[in-house]
Amino acid sequence: MTDADKINILIKEGEGLTVEFKERFSARIDEDIVAFANTKGGVILLGVRDDRTISGEKLTNDLKARINSVARNCNPPVQVKIKQFQNVIAIEVPQGEEKPYNCSSGYFRRLDGTTQKMTNHELRIMFQEHEATPFEEKVNKDVTWDDISKEKIQGFLKEADVSIRKIVPRDILTSLSIARDERITNAGVLFFAKNPRKFILQSQMTLIAFKGRDRVHIYDRQDVQDDLLTQFNAAVFFLMKHLNRRSEIKGINRKDIYEIPFEALREAIANAIIHRDYSMRGTSLMVEVYDDRVEIINPGVFPGAKKKDFGKISVRRNEHIADLFFRMDKVERAGTGIRRMKEAMVTAELPTPHIRQTDFYTITFKRPVETGAEKGVESWEKKLGGKGAEYTTQKTTQKTTQKTTQKILEAIAKKSDITQKELAAVIGITEDGVKYHITRLRKKGVLKRIGPDKGGHWEIVDV
Secondary structure, three states, X not given: OOHHHHHHHHHHHOOEOOEEEEOOOOOOHHHHHHHHHHOOOEEEEEOEOOOOOEOOOOOOHHHHHHHHHHHHOOEOOOOOEEEEEOOEEEEXXXXXXXXXXXXXXXXXXXXXXXXXXXXXXXXXXXXXXXXXXXXXXXXXXXXXXXXXXXXXXXXXXXXXOOOOOOOOHHHHHHHOOOEEOOEEEHHHHHHHEOOHHHOOOOOOEEEEEEEOOOOOEEEEEEEEOOXXXXXXXXXXXXXXXXXXEEEEEEOOEEEEEEOOOXXXXXXXXXXXHHHOOOOOOOOOEEEEXXXXXXXXXXXXXXXXXXXXXXXXXXXXXXXXXXXXXXXXXXXXXXXXXXXXXXXXXHHOOOOOOEXXXXXXXXXXXXXXXXXXXXXXXXXXHHHHOOOOOOOOOOHHHHHHHHHHHHHHHHHHXXXXXXXXXXXXXXXXXXXXXXXXXXXXXXXXXXXXXXXXXOOOEEEEOOO
């Protein structure tokens, strides 16, 4: 495969952990250069738009000198390689050996497909320990290209919405930075090996449903010993099988609503897979369903991060695995996962997830009501009666919902034409959360919309 072919594959795959598109040169590429040097290295493609179309950029002697000058002015200086491929310029940035690197604008790092500025707190956490080569980046010497599944690569490309006619495993894994020097890293094995557990024994997930609230009586169990995408999908289907749900019909469409918001559960499963310590032998990622809760237990702790940091900063153990999940749109933007889980639970009027960290990282989601006959509490399914009736949640959650509603009404009182996007920014929740609360207020007759969505305004009704 020629270098030009490699560039074409990178463009088709889109931006990610190690790839950045720039329509034209700007001196601000120093931020991307230090971000790549501080993370896993990467390539900046000049002359490519964010939508993967080529705008074109020509490498002149003057432009080459300007790029080299920007890289040399980083601290420490970064040695880059600059090449022209048809109408695209490739700036190759190596992973730095003298981290941390900074430029005139500060310290930056690469997260998913974006360059982000680090706070002083993040900087201390990220570099307080000079970590050896992470497990996911280590070359697995026992694996050959015959052990890699084309079908799994095709499945990944489909999930990532990437169309590549001819699948050459060596080219795809190299472009994704999970193979180097003709050898496959552990991240490549975990995602694309025909039998990952043959090479990494702890590559497994255990799904268990218990009868009651204790780890005693098992009535369903599934051990998933396959690639990470298969593990993710298996966990999602297992929870769909064991959680109660009701249906809402709007027009001709039917929507299943689970007792715990599924967007929160999916985010939690993906985060557990991404942050797991795969070097811990004899462990398994656990998803456990009880009568009163769901627990996701992840081997290993977040490197350097404390509980108070969860949801505020993103410190990742497995950058490449995270990049692959981001490309498949299985996780939200870095650093927002825990916050979004909490918002989804509050919107559903449920307690926010409880996080516990020891040698394992555990996140617990409370189910809406206790099941069984104790204290005469009916099951969620029976209480709803299949008709979508409201169910009671803890008083703390009700208070949180009331506070959010009050903030929305106060914001509308100050600015009647405020948009849902603006409300989300003011209150600090997602647009979906704002939409949920506004819908409730309109149904109760507290809020009216006057005029069209664009150009109209809100009116608070005295009741």
